[in-house]
Amino acid sequence: MTSHTEIVEACIRQDRAAQKQFYELFSGKLFAVAMRYMKNRDNAQDVLQDSFVKIYKNLQNFRFDCPLEAWLKRIVINTALKALQKQPDWQIGMDDNLQIETTITHSNFGFENLKYDALLAMIGELPEGCRMIFNLFAIEGYKHNEISDMLGITEGTSKSQYSRARQLLMEKLLKEKRKEDRSMEDLNLEENRKDILL
Numbered sequence: 001m002t003s004h005t006e007i008v009e010a011c012i013r014q015d016r017a018a019q020k021q022f023y024e025l026f027s028g029k030l031f032a033v034a035m036r037y038m039k040n041r042d043n044a045q046d047v048l049q050d051s052f053v054k055i056y057k058n059l060q061n062f063r064f065d066c067p068l069e070a071w072l073k074r075i076v077i078n079t080a081l082k083a084l085q086k087q088p089d090w091q092i093g094m095d096d097n098l099q100i101e102t103t104i105t106h107s108n109f110g111f112e113n114l115k116y117d118a119l120l121a122m123i124g125e126l127p128e129g130c131r132m133i134f135n136l137f138a139i140e141g142y143k144h145n146e147i148s149d150m151l152g153i154t155e156g157t158s159k160s161q162y163s164r165a166r167q168l169l170m171e172k173l174l175k176e177k178r179k180e181d182r183s184m185e186d187l188n189l190e191e192n193r194k195d196i197l198l
Contacts, residue, residue, distance in 0.1 A: 004068045012060045023052060029069070030076045036123065036135045037080035044080075051079045077140065081150060084132065122172045123165075130165035137162050 007025070010018030015038075030051060034044035054075050062071055123131060136142045136150070137158070143160040151158070 005064065008059055008062060008068070011056065011168055019056065026069070026072055027052075030072060033073055033076045034080055036120065036139065037077070037084065037132060039128075043083070047076065047080045050083070051076045054079065073140075077136070078150075080180050081132070085151075118176075122169055125172070126131070127169055129161050130168060133158055133161040134165035134169075 007018050007022050007122045011022050012049040024124075027048065031044060031048050034047040035041070037115070038047055055072060058075075062068065062181075123134060126134060132151075133147060137144065142150070144162070145153045147158040148155045
């Protein structure tokens with residue numbers, strides 16, 4: 001089976017080989033999405049499994065009016081958000097009073113020299129509310145009014161949490177830059193010593 005349409009149709013017919021192929025085709029990408037929201041691999045794996053149960057159950061409703069991967073991703077995100085909201089300590093700080101700048105670009109954020117994996121690791125270290133909203137806004141592309149509907153929070157709270165996430169990430173980037181600068185200085189000093197000794 002080559003096309004997504006054929007695989008989806010076979011999965012709807014309960015074809016086990018097609019379901020296996022479908023899982024192998026999308027599970028890696030969808031697991032990466034789950035990992036952006038969950039605290040550890042076990043929780044992300046639980047979200048992935050729950051998502052695939054929902055996907056197989058609702059596959060007959062998919063009409064190919066949007067990319068299949070986008071539809072699958074939306075299910076994983078919703079499943080992850082529901083799992084997080086069920087946790088007893090889940091909450092997003094309510095703060096509607098911050099002045100927010102919501103524009104994010106490579107030039108003003110310092111991403112240009114940062115590897116994708118390093119950026120994801122930094123995002124993963126953010127407090128839960130900030131991490132969730134940063135993922136939804138900056139990576140998934142949802143608007144703050146959509147995020148407020150998804151999470152049952154005010155739009156102002158979404159904006160303030162996003163602003164806090166940006167601030168924390170900027171601090172992390174600055175810390176990394178200082179580390180790199182110190183390493184370069186140490187390297188230059190070492191080379192200067194060698195030159196003197198020669």
